[in-house]
Amino acid sequence: DTAVSQTPKYLVTQMGNDKSIKCEQNLGHDTMYWYKQDSKKFLKIMFSYNNKELIINETVPNRFSPKSPDKAHLNLHINSLELGDSAVYFCASSPTGLSGANVLTFGAGSRLTVL
Amino acid sequence: TQLLEQSPQFLSIQEGENLTVYCNSSSVFSSLQWYRQEPGEGPVLLVTVVTGGEVKKLKRLTFQFGDARKDSSLHITAAQPGDTGLYLCAGAPNFGNEKLTFGTGTRLTIIP
Numbered sequence: 001d002t003a004v005s006q007t008p009k010y011l012v013t014q015m016g017n018d019k020s021i022k023c024e025q026n027l028g029h030d031t032m033y034w035y036k037q038d039s040k041k042f043l044k045i046m047f048s049y050n051n052k053e054l055i056i057n058e059t060v061p062n063r064f065s066p067k068s069p070d071k072a073h074l075n076l077h078i079n080s081l082e083l084g085d086s087a088v089y090f091c092a093s094s095p096t097g098l099s100g101a102n103v104l105t106f107g108a109g110s111r112l113t114v115l
Numbered sequence: 116t117q118l119l120e121q122s123p124q125f126l127s128i129q130e131g132e133n134l135t136v137y138c139n140s141s142s143v144f145s146s147l148q149w150y151r152q153e154p155g156e157g158p159v160l161l162v163t164v165v166t167g168g169e170v171k172k173l174k175r176l177t178f179q180f181g182d183a184r185k186d187s188s189l190h191i192t193a194a195q196p197g198d199t200g201l202y203l204c205a206g207a208p209n210f211g212n213e214k215l216t217f218g219t220g221t222r223l224t225i226i227p
Contacts, residue, residue, distance in 0.1 A: 004157070035217075040219075040220075041152075041201055041220045041222070042217070042219060042220065043158070043203065043217040043220075044217070045214060045215065048214070056214055090157050090158075092157070102207065102215070103148065103160055103163060104148075104150075104158070104160065104205075104215065105160075106157025106158050106159070107157050108155065108156050108157050109155070109156070109157055
């Protein structure tokens with residue numbers, strides 16, 4: 001069973017369209033994330049949810065709207081897609097606790113190409 | 116903004132050689148993690164170091180956290196083609212803080 005699964009793996013779309021990427025984790029983790037990896041492989045956090053509550057919201061355009069229906073799911077909806085949105089988007093999850101650093105388990109990524 | 120600079124950015128060496136990858140910052144981190152990412156996959160955690168000066172070994176990989184908790188290194192002995200991948204360090208500013216900052220990455224290629 002895949003621990004963190006995201007769909008679709010590839011997404012090619014036209015500028016101006018709206019698209020969604022879905023993510024599910026079966027690890028029982030409380031915290032989920034969306035990261036964006038650009039063409040230079042730099043990985044940057046976009047959002048983090050803990051038990052369905054938004055806890056991190058980096059300076060991401062409000063065209064990006066995460067939604068967490070329950071703690072096992074975190075979806076990413078993107079409105080009015082732009083060329084610069086082309087990237088690989090990674091979903092991740094981690095347990096939340098006081099024992100130390102959070103360890104991330106990543107999905108395989110969703111490559112978004114905006115034409 | 117906390118930045119983690121990795122060096123070298125690209126490294127291509129022959130199988131059997133040794134190598135070191137560096138991860139440097141001007142900021143202090145409570146812990147530092149190393150991940151390896153293969154093409155078409157997400158990063159996978161290799162190790163977490165939490166104490167200044169800490170050294171951890173994972174088979175042929177040796178990780179060290181700097182005494183001041185601002186830098187880290189990854190040393191690979193007798194590199195093998197299976198070590199090929201993108202290596203990412205990631206720092207946590209505080210314990211339990213979910214906001215990891217990732218390094219700029221080192222793309223390693225081991226030539227058989």
